[in-house]
Amino acid sequence: MLDGIELPSHPNLLVGLESLDDAGVFRLTDEIALVQTVDFFTPIVDDPYTFGQIAAANALSDVYAMGGTPLTAMNLVCFPSKAMDFSILKEILRGGLDKINEAEVTLVGGHSIDDPELKYGLSVTGTVHPNKILGNAGARPGDQLVLTKPIGTGLVNTALKGNMASAEAVDAAVAQMTTLNREAAELLMEFDVHACTDVTGFGLLGHACEMLLSGEVGIEIDHTAVPIIAGAIEYASQGLIPGGTYRNRDHGASRVEIASGLPDWVESVLFDPQTSGGLIIALPSADAKSLLQKLRDAGIEKASIIGRATSDRKGKVVVR
């Protein structure tokens, strides 16, 4: 999309547009770099308060995924004021603010415009130590990959839109989408993490592809080890698949190989676009088990080791 536009460069721009990372990072001093990110979208659940919570958790996630600490946030609102009652907007903002407060981030303002289609999200600013930025692409052969949240929110949301989702599936998806990645981010700081990214719109496999950018590793994922939200597999088999999945699949086609003989749903679930997904963390295998134990002890029950970085098949994500 940015073809033909000259990408900016600056000696203090540590992470910019070219690296497909989760947020932008700009050095201020030797110890402090600014982390900046923005994210907003249309409603995915019916309840306005919950929508606000999900959108806020989603926007904050990018800062955690860079190894940063979010500090301030601003609301972004598009609202059809003539068609919808303001009480709905108030509930959305209340949901967003409660999540912002939970993260101990300060809301400093926002901007709203009138729009026939409702959208909400945040712009978030935080800080990170310039030497401790967690990029997407630093995984080393032999690293194991830990995933902190189950996937399948795109499928559950699509089934929900068609009134074909079970209450259990929706509750499970909402619980995951409203959970901040804050705790997971704090726990991983204790380890020598080589790469980290959060799983959002490109799906597990799309974001795994981002981890290939250094050209130094291949990635292998064990489909039986990937935690999946209850119901998602069934919805994939029933064709309740969001359009984004097909875009993700087409985009990743040259780099992703799914082993033959795997069930049909593997492609649909592993390319399922996520909202406010978990973190994929690449770290030495000796530490992966300790990190997993710490995550589970902290109540992050679905955290799992889903695969590894390898030295063969560099530049490919292979799913077994």
Add this chain to the structure above:
Amino acid sequence: MALTVDARTLSCPQPVVLTNKAVEESDQVITIVDNEVAKENVTRFARSKGFDVTVEEKSGEFHIHLTRGEAAEQTCCEPLATTGDEPPVLLIASDSIGRGSDELGQKLMTAFVQILSEVNPQPKTIIFMNSGVKLVCEGSQVIEDLRALAEQEIELLACGTCLGYYDIKEKLAVGQVSNMFDIATAMMGASKVIAP
């Protein structure tokens, strides 16, 4: 008489939702969509409900013809009716039969698998779990016997987690890697599950 569902311009998952309603009322449905995503989703949905599907492309639109197959579910909400005459599902949850001596148990399991092709009824699916997965991997004494069963369209499902646990995933010689969802579905939907 075929029911027609015009799902052009509708965003997902409406094409699937409307098709779902239509198949409750008719054994033949034609769903018309105007994009690839909807075509794939409706096709998957139809197959999951046991319908035969053919797709006709007409000037950028897709006409998806659904015909209820012989063994299809009647509605999306009723469980598949089981008559008791259906072939059983065989659950092999260990590489040996019985307790007492593992050596004897393994010999018994080998003999059981070898004799399966001569016994009626044949299972429709054989599930391998825990140490049972060793039977479908290199080094197993019964690979050829299992291959013969697979050629008769008997489904062989090997639990992926179990293969991973024994670290023999790459040694799978017959059957396919499966997962708890498909295994549980096969067991719960069976009229009979037999575990030797």
